[in-house]
Amino acid sequence: MTASLILEQLLNGVQFGVMIFLMAAGLTLVFGVMGLINLAHGSLYMIGAFASAAVAAFTGSFFWGLAASLAAAAAAGVLVEALVMRRLYDRDHLDQVLATFALILIFSEGTRWVFGSFPLYLDIPEVLSGAVPIPGGGQYPVYRLCIIFVGLAVGVLLYWLIHHTRLGIRIRAGENDREMIDALGVNISKLYTAVFAIGAALAGLAGAMVGAIQSVQVGMGEPVLILAFVVIVIGGIGSIRGAFIGSLLVGVTDTMGRFLLPEFFRLFFDPAGATAAGSAIASMAIYLLMAVVLIFRPSGLFGARRVES
Amino acid sequence: MYGGNVFAAIGVAVLMAGSALADPVKVGMITTLSGGGAGLGIDVRDGFMLALKQSGNTDIEVVIEDDQRKPDTAVQIADKMIQSEKVDVLTGIIWSNLAMAVVPSATAQGKFYLSPNAGPSALAGRGCHPNYFNVAWQNDNLHEAAGAYATDAGYSNSFILAPNYPAGQDALTGYKRFYEGELAGEIYTKLGQTDYAAEIAQIRASDADSVFFFLPGGMGISFLKQYAGSGVDLPLTGPAFSFDQGILQAVGESALGVKNTSQWSKDIDNSVNAAFVSDFEAEYGRLPSLYASQGFDTANLLISAVETADVSDPDAFRAALEAADFDSVRGEFSFASNHHPIQDIYVREVIKEGDVFTNKIVAIGLTDHSDAYVAECSM
Structure with missing residues (x-):
């Protein structure tokens, strides 16, 4: 085990983390500001990937595909918010879960109806292919470095948006007391649509970027959705900063767990047993992390300690 | 209708x-x-x-x-x-x-x-x-043929990986049944995993001379694309499940040249x-x-x-x-x-015919092959 391998795995962990962050940021915004559980967030991720693959195939340019993914996911978000979510704000969380679960089924079968059952082709653009040397003699794919960069940029942008713009002030105010800002003359319904669209666009962007190195297929959003929920629970519901730190923690824990745990068990067991035990525990690692965080900070790392009214 | x-x-x-x-x-x-x-x-x-x-x-x-x-x-x-x-x-x-x-x-x-x-x-x-x-x-057949092919091709240090579920374990068992070389590494991945950066880094760091993988469906698409973009260029082999006609178009160039085993091929x-x-x-x-x-x-x-x-x-x-x-x-x-x-089980190579990615037979992996369990069946 060399230093370059460990560095490469750390980069992998960070890259995986910022990827989840793009999903978790939208989810936590919607949940924190609007008090809405949106299980269909994974479907918006899938819509982003499919829109990107279709437009990239049509225009021949990955970057048009990326733009299309933002537009398509945001449009789908606005539509979902206006047609379905708006009726659910005052309802129980269980009703929201049921309705958004139905949306998952509708989006999945709708996508299959339009694009067929076979995975779509989407590849990374020529300019971003290949690998660059990293310190210690290893190599790292350029595209993954780009994902890290985009993720960090989105993080900074969101921070600026929430803390230094009028929209951000309204979002924070809406989070604290939605009736009060409504009474102060802010159009809460437009604000909610905007927040939902931002969340959806981020999910779409994540879908398009990941689609280029993974498989663009129906149902691709649900596994990521579970990770995103783990992240917002760890980070504290409604906190963008929490989602960012939580994503990095989950990304690095998962990657390093998959890499180091089998090695660790090899000190005690024979290779086959160590591989089996190590991979079994590695797949639990992030849930163990979540349990430990919740024991010490029941509302997550950056969760507001809300007074229940 | x-x-x-x-x-x-x-x-x-x-x-x-x-x-x-x-x-x-x-x-x-x-x-x-x-x-x-x-x-x-x-x-x-x-x-x-x-x-x-x-x-x-x-x-x-x-x-x-x-x-x-x-x-x-x-x-x-x-x-x-x-x-x-x-x-x-x-x-x-x-x-x-x-x-x-x-x-x-x-x-x-x-x-x-x-x-x-x-x-x-x-x-x-x-x-x-x-x-x-x-x-x-x-279930073991195509993996057995991949093992036999690896032995024939002179590979002596394979890195093998499959998802951690019964068919994944059968796959690695099947490969090892006909593969005679050493193992550079053996990894069980999570079922449904979509990111293989950590596994590919381990493959790069090992001194393997070949890679065998069984990752059906979307898992295989993800792995192949990420492997092609990683700069690792060890020869890949796998069963046909990651190289069927439906999947190949989604993988594209990344699959070209990969050897895979199948009991059927269009040629x-x-x-x-x-x-x-x-x-x-x-x-x-x-x-x-x-x-x-x-x-x-x-x-x-x-x-x-x-x-x-x-x-x-x-x-x-x-x-x-x-x-x-x-x-x-x-x-x-x-x-x-x-x-x-x-039946015979063939070794195929992924090629491009016009605009379509498809397979071509390059060798026979196993001839008139049955399976390892036939003796246990009494009827």
Whole structure:
């Protein structure tokens, strides 16, 4: 085990983390500001990937595909918010879960109806292919470095948006007391649509970027959705900063767990047993992390300690 | 739809004419037509229905239902088909866990089951049954051929990986059964995992001379794309499941040159296969996959049995199935004593033909290969 391998795995962990962050940021915004559980967030991720693959195939340019993914996911978000979510704000969380679960089924079968059952082709653009040397003699794919960069940029942008713009002030105010800002003359319904669209666009962007190195297929959003929920629970519901730190923690824990745990068990067991035990525990690692965080900070790392009214 | 109506009309006309034909055979097809694995079920169904259409046989009636890749749904459909639809033969299941949930109870109720895909070891060994026939392969077969190919190609230090579930463990066991070299590493990944950066980094850091992977469906697409972009250039081998016609177009250039093992390929040189490939393309507008070939062979086996024996006489019908007297797209085909295929398994290479990515046979991995469990089956 060399230093370059460990560095490469750390980069992998960070890259995986910022990827989840793009999903978790939208989810936590919607949940924190609007008090809405949106299980269909994974479907918006899938819509982003499919829109990107279709437009990239049509225009021949990955970057048009990326733009299309933002537009398509945001449009789908606005539509979902206006047609379905708006009726659910005052309802129980269980009703929201049921309705958004139905949306998952509708989006999945709708996508299959339009694009067929076979995975779509989407590849990374020529300019971003290949690998660059990293310190210690290893190599790292350029595209993954780009994902890290985009993720960090989105993080900074969101921070600026929430803390230094009028929209951000309204979002924070809406989070604290939605009736009060409504009474102060802010159009809460437009604000909610905007927040939902931002969340959806981020999910779409994540879908398009990941689609280029993974498989663009129906149902691709649900596994990521579970990770995103783990992240917002760890980070504290409604906190963008929490989602960012939580994503990095989950990304690095998962990657390093998959890499180091089998090695660790090899000190005690024979290779086959160590591989089996190590991979079994590695797949639990992030849930163990979540349990430990919740024991010490029941509302997550950056969760507001809300007074229940 | 139009074609179906015409056949139904002919069927009704024949019945009304009061001809002395045998009772129609009712076939229940349970397969995956929605969700992530729908491509496989659709291919099996299309291959099966193409063979029926070509035969013009109106004695076979097919009921098709979607199992959504859920074992409980598959069991419910099977119960309904057996009890209220009164089917004689069941077929269609893609996944081994679903097959294990349905097949033992269906065969125990005296129904025939013809597997067009799943071949779990439990049904090939001690759990074999006189009414269960597998027309595709035993699960280990393609991995065994990959191991044999690695040995032939002179690889001596393989890095192997598969998802951590029964078929993944069977895959690595199958590879190691015929591979004689050392292992540079052995990894079980999470089932459904989509990011393989950590595994590829370990492959890069090891001193392996080749990589064997079994990652079916979307997992394989992700792995291949990420592997191609990683700068690692060790030769890859794997079973055909990650290289079928449906998946290859989504992987694109990243799969070019990869060796994969399959019991079928569109360039197997016989007239039945050539006709199958061109007819399938004409009917459905796409190239057939190995799953489509398995559905096609399953239907032809059934037709051959229906033409020689009456399904109401199970012993005669079973003997007719055992004879496997049909023209397989794989060329020579026969059943071993556990009702699993004895067949050649080929090594294919991914190539580009015009704009389409497809496979070409480059070697034979194993000849007249049966499976490792045949001795455990007593019937």
